[in-house]
Amino acid sequence: MTSADWLLAALGTVAVAAGHRVVATDRLVRAGLHLVLCLGAVAGMYLVLTAEFLAWVQVLIYVGAVVVLLLFAVMLTRAPVGAAADLDRPGWTAPLVGGAAGLGLAALLVDAYRWTAVAPAAPGTPEALGAAVFRSWVLPFEVVSVLLLAALVGAIVVSRPGGRR
Amino acid sequence: MSLAELGLRVALVVVAFLTLPLVVGQAEHKVMAHMQGRLGPMYAGGFHGWAQLLADGVKFAQKEDLIPRGADGPVFRLAPAVALLPYLVVLLVIPLGPGDLVAQPLDAGLFFALAVLGVGVVSLLMAAWASANKYSLLGGLRGAAQLLGYELPLVLSAASVAMAAGTLSLPGIVAAWRPWWLLWQLPALLVFFTAALAEIRRPPFDMPIADSELVFGYLTEYTGLRFALFLLAEYVGIVVVAALTTVLFLGGWKGPFADASLGWLWTLLKVFAVSFAVIWLRVATPRLREDQLQRLCWQALVPVALGQLVLTAAVVTAT
Amino acid sequence: MGLPGEGVLQGLAVTARTMTRRADTRQYPDVPPDLPPRSRGVIALREENCTVCMLCARECPDWCIYIESHKEEVAVPGAARPRQQNALDRFAIDFSLCMYCGICIEVCPFDALFWSPEFEYAEYDLRDLLHEQGRLGEWMATVPPPPAHDPRGEPAKEEAAARRPAPGAAGGGA
Numbered sequence: 001m002t003s004a005d006w007l008l009a010a011l012g013t014v015a016v017a018a019g020h021r022v023v024a025t026d027r028l029v030r031a032g033l034h035l036v037l038c039l040g041a042v043a044g045m046y047l048v049l050t051a052e053f054l055a056w057v058q059v060l061i062y063v064g065a066v067v068v069l070l071l072f073a074v075m076l077t078r079a080p081v082g083a084a085a086d087l088d089r090p091g092w093t094a095p096l097v098g099g100a101a102g103l104g105l106a107a108l109l110v111d112a113y114r115w116t117a118v119a120p121a122a123p124g125t126p127e128a129l130g131a132a133v134f135r136s137w138v139l140p141f142e143v144v145s146v147l148l149l150a151a152l153v154g155a156i157v158v159s160r161p162g163g164r165r
Numbered sequence: 166m167s168l169a170e171l172g173l174r175v176a177l178v179v180v181a182f183l184t185l186p187l188v189v190g191q192a193e194h195k196v197m198a199h200m201q202g203r204l205g206p207m208y209a210g211g212f213h214g215w216a217q218l219l220a221d222g223v224k225f226a227q228k229e230d231l232i233p234r235g236a237d238g239p240v241f242r243l244a245p246a247v248a249l250l251p252y253l254v255v256l257l258v259i260p261l262g263p264g265d266l267v268a269q270p271l272d273a274g275l276f277f278a279l280a281v282l283g284v285g286v287v288s289l290l291m292a293a294w295a296s297a298n299k300y301s302l303l304g305g306l307r308g309a310a311q312l313l314g315y316e317l318p319l320v321l322s323a324a325s326v327a328m329a330a331g332t333l334s335l336p337g338i339v340a341a342w343r344p345w346w347l348l349w350q351l352p353a354l355l356v357f358f359t360a361a362l363a364e365i366r367r368p369p370f371d372m373p374i375a376d377s378e379l380v381f382g383y384l385t386e387y388t389g390l391r392f393a394l395f396l397l398a399e400y401v402g403i404v405v406v407a408a409l410t411t412v413l414f415l416g417g418w419k420g421p422f423a424d425a426s427l428g429w430l431w432t433l434l435k436v437f438a439v440s441f442a443v444i445w446l447r448v449a450t451p452r453l454r455e456d457q458l459q460r461l462c463w464q465a466l467v468p469v470a471l472g473q474l475v476l477t478a479a480v481v482t483a484t
Numbered sequence: 485m486g487l488p489g490e491g492v493l494q495g496l497a498v499t500a501r502t503m504t505r506r507a508d509t510r511q512y513p514d515v516p517p518d519l520p521p522r523s524r525g526v527i528a529l530r531e532e533n534c535t536v537c538m539l540c541a542r543e544c545p546d547w548c549i550y551i552e553s554h555k556e557e558v559a560v561p562g563a564a565r566p567r568q569q570n571a572l573d574r575f576a577i578d579f580s581l582c583m584y585c586g587i588c589i590e591v592c593p594f595d596a597l598f599w600s601p602e603f604e605y606a607e608y609d610l611r612d613l614l615h616e617q618g619r620l621g622e623w624m625a626t627v628p629p630p631p632a633h634d635p636r637g638e639p640a641k642e643e644a645a646a647r648r649p650a651p652g653a654a655g656g657g658a
């Protein structure tokens with residue numbers, strides 16, 4: 001194993017452990033903070049895989065905005081510093097479903113590649129990414145933006161006071 | 166770049182990280198005092214109180230380290246470090262002079278800087294929530310709303326320059342910069358500076374710590390060294406914001422003459438000039454109310470930034 | 485309402501102008517302050533003038549003047565009986581209570597109390613602010629001479645009375 005592999009494994013462990021804490025902790029805000037750690041570790045993995053730009057996007061969008069929004073909402077509604085007693089957890093079904101899905105996907109992945117070596121992709125520089133998004137994948141990109149616009153309009157309609165409920 | 170050289174560069178950045186904020190802080194003491202017809206610190210260190218901040222540091226170190234009983238200890242203790250770290254990391258990619266005078270040149274340096282600055286919000290929320298204090302929580306909520314809102318004009322105005330320069334690398338932007346950009350990118354400059362002020366929660370955007378209504382916002386429960394670290398973060402924030410403004414909009418190391426040999430001096434001078442403007446604004450303007458704050462962001466800064474983006478795009482495609 | 489941001493610019497201009505001027509600060513322990521002539525620093529007592537009439541103690545709004553005295557017999561040569569006279573034993577003002585209203589000084593009919601501009605008498609303990617006549621007397625040295633009369637002002641009542649011709653001297657009269 002090269003040092004990159006080791007780093008990848010270490011970051012993966014951090015991400016998985018943090019992810020576990022996200023669902024297992026009974027302190028709401030700490031779950032959000034563990035999510036920060038988890039997403040940060042994933043960004044680190046992107047970095048090790050030379051997808052530099054993607055890593056910064058991950059930090060800017062997920063850590064800097066999405067999780068913060070999440071934490072903001074949690075704190076605005078209810079945020080006991082101690083453990084929250086009224087968290088409902090579906091007992092054993094959740095680990096079962098989650099574990100099965102994760103293991104199944106992993107098995108699929110392993111089965112798909114077996115021992116074939118895949119040539120590493122070119123580094124994910126902004127240029128490469130921009131070229132990919134705006135040359136080969138323009139249509140999906142635009143479709144996604146239309147979808148986001150629809151979501152935005154929907155959110156405004158739903159949250160407008162006095163509208164139909 | 167060898168490992169020893171990298172170590173040296175990082176060490177230099179750490180030195181800058183520890184001294185520049187002190188210089189800015191002392192300048193704030195004195196400039197603010199004189200703008201208000203006072204003298205400011207005069208005794209510490211003998212000559213015009215130059216050692217005041219060192220004395221403050223010693224004082225902070227002596228204070229009792231208090232953690233409220235209801236607080237969430239680990240998060241409470243971690244928050245100051247999370248507040249400081251992003252700024253330190255951002256300083257790594259800021260070019261001081263032409264050529265190799267940057268600790269770690271990055272292809273997407275601008276994007277990196279903006280992304281890492283965004284992480285600072287997390288420390289604010291951590292401090293606010295872990296303090297188990299209603300003033301802290303209110304301050305944290307205000308801060309989060311403010312930072313989320315102002316991140317948009319910040320990124321948009323920075324994107325305008327990146328588009329004009331055709332690169333995301335900070336040295337690349339400075340290299341592409343021409344003096345007439347000052348005129349053409351002026352709206353972006355103003356938007357960026359204002360939004361950056363809000364990002365580091367300096368007056369007039371200090372709603373999250375508004376001491377006259379929220380005690381001290383998310384810093385209410387902090388004392389001693391941890392509080393000092395937060396204060397340090399505020400001043401490093403000024404340095405980082407001034408440096409980013411310099412690099413993006415004021416032409417970084419480009420001066421009237423001898424760019425190649427005196428570049429670092431021009432950069433530093435510009436950084437101090439922008440820091441002075443930050444201090445000056447603090448003295449001259451009252452705090453914005455929460456609704457004014459959001460209105461300024463969404464009704465003034467974002468449209469101006471978008472307009473600038475359109476203008477930049479038009480000019481770039483035309484030439 | 486002017487242009488947006490006009491107020492900010494105005495504020496910036498004012499602060500910049502202030503910065504170019506000299507600061508007004510007097511560095512107090514190094515540079516003694518210029519006090520106005522009638523500043524109320526502390527109350528000084530001229531013990532010889534006090535007749536223990538108790539007016540000051542009674543008028544003091546918060547009763548912070550403590551006076552103790554005894555009667556003395558003074559044999560006056562040529563008089564049938566010895567006269568009785570009040571002798572002051574203790575005169576103290578509690579400056580932790582005093583609110584510097586100056587009523588005691590106004591009411592004293594015998595010019596025994598004066599304002600002194602002295603102000604450096606802070607103590608570490610509140611109780612140490614109760615000052616006895618010794619200390620109050622020391623402050624007499626710091627009392628400035630009274631300001632000169634306003635040459636164009638009205639003459640004092642006593643002066644006017646002294647000038648008035650005695651009844652009967654110049655006719656009229658009742």
Ligand code: SF4
Pocket residue numbers: 543544545546547548549577581582583584585586587588589
């Ligand atoms: S100044 Fe006023 S309060 Fe003070 S001792 Fe005299 S009468 Fe009392």
Ligand code: SF4
Pocket residue numbers: 533534535536537538539540541551591592593594595596597
């Ligand atoms: S009013 Fe004057 S004379 Fe009378 S007791 Fe007080 S200080 Fe003495």
